[in-house]
Amino acid sequence: MLSKKFFDRPTLMAARELLGKFLVREVNSERMEGMITEVEAYVGPNDKASHASRGRTERTKVMFGKPGHWYVYLVYGMHYCVNIVTEKEHYPAAILIRSVDGVTGPGRVSKQFKIDKTCDANASSRKSGLWIEDRGVRVQRIERGKRIGVDYARKWKDKPWRFRAIEWKQR
DNA sequence: ACGATGATGAAC
DNA sequence: TTCATCATCGTA
Numbered sequence: 001m002l003s004k005k006f007f008d009r010p011t012l013m014a015a016r017e018l019l020g021k022f023l024v025r026e027v028n029s030e031r032m033e034g035m036i037t038e039v040e041a042y043v044g045p046n047d048k049a050s051h052a053s054r055g056r057t058e059r060t061k062v063m064f065g066k067p068g069h070w071y072v073y074l075v076y077g078m079h080y081c082v083n084i085v086t087e088k089e090h091y092p093a094a095i096l097i098r099s100v101d102g103v104t105g106p107g108r109v110s111k112q113f114k115i116d117k118t119c120d121a122n123a124s125s126r127k128s129g130l131w132i133e134d135r136g137v138r139v140q141r142i143e144r145g146k147r148i149g150v151d152y153a154r155k156w157k158d159k160p161w162r163f164r165a166i167e168w169k170q171r
Numbered sequence: 172a173c174g175a176t177g178a179t180g181a182a183c
Numbered sequence: 184t185t186c187a188t189c190a191t192c193g194t195a
Contacts, residue, residue, distance in 0.1 A: 040190070049190070051179095059179060077176030079191050096190060107191050117178095149190050 002124065002132045007067035011086040011093040012161065015041040018084075019165040020137040023100050025113040026129045032113050035137060035168075038099035040147045041161040042083070045092055049153035052092030062121045063092040070130060072110070072120040079107030082115050084124060084132070098148075098162070141167035 002021065007014055024033045042050035042063075051073070052063045062071045063085055071083040071094050083094040096106060103112045110116065115130065122128035143164045150157050 042190075051190080054180075057180065073190085074176095074178055076189060076191050077178065081190055083190085098190090105191070147190070152189085 001126065002068075002134060004066065004068035004123075007084060007086045008088060009086070011041045011043045011095060014086050015039045015095045015161070016142060016163055018095055018097075018132070019142060019163060020139040020168050022133045022135050022137075023097065023109075023113065024131050024133055025115065026126075027114055033133075034101035034103065034113075036097055036100055036132075036165075038097075038104070038162070038164045040096040040098055040163075041086075041093070042096065043087075043093045043161070046156075047153075047159075048156040049147055049150035049159070050092065050094075056092075060092065063094050064090055065121075066123075068124050070119050070122050070124060070128075072115060072117060074117065075107070080110035080116050081106045082110050082113075082119070099164070136171040137168050138171055139165045139168045141165075 018039050021036050022033050051060045056064050066089050067086050069085045083096045085094045087093040098106050100109050103109050119130050124131045143166050144160045145162045147162050
């Protein structure tokens with residue numbers, strides 16, 4: 001299981017390395033799991049694409065908290081987005097999980113893994129029923145691009161902070 | 172191309 | 184208390 005230490009470092013670095021890791025969900029003795037194939041980084045208090053750029057609020061306070069905790073929120077009144085908090089406490093940053101195996105799109109991922117508001121602010125751990133594991137997959141090729149759905153973010157909208165696994169190998 | 176759908180944050 | 188906005192998705 002990935003420890004807090006994995007997330008306590010620069011977000012772009014953690015984001016790239018999150019590709020190929022496995023998202024595991026356990027709820028009502030049902031277990032789901034899949035390899036993370038696409039992520040986006042939201043970094044620091046000035047990133048206008050990040051919810052944290054408006055400062056610390058009830059919703060976003062978890063982004064300012066300890067690394068390795070889940071930030072889950074509702075978008076467009078319908079879909080949940082699943083993020084994992086990174087970097088040191090008080091520095092707001094997180095990684096959005098956009099695709100897992102064949103499940104492409106943050107809303108679809110949360111639906112597939114039954115992730116909702118009850119997961120928000122929990123630590124990534126077996127106990128919380130939602131965690132991440134390293135199973136020895138080595139990602140060999142990564143595509144990098146702009147983040148999706150953040151056209152309002154001025155100069156931050158074109159930051160190439162989305163990462164997608166193109167090629168990988170089981171060790 | 173567009174509407175669904177409701178929490179959130181900021182303005183009033 | 185109101186109001187615009189929104190890290191999306193399914194249908195057309």
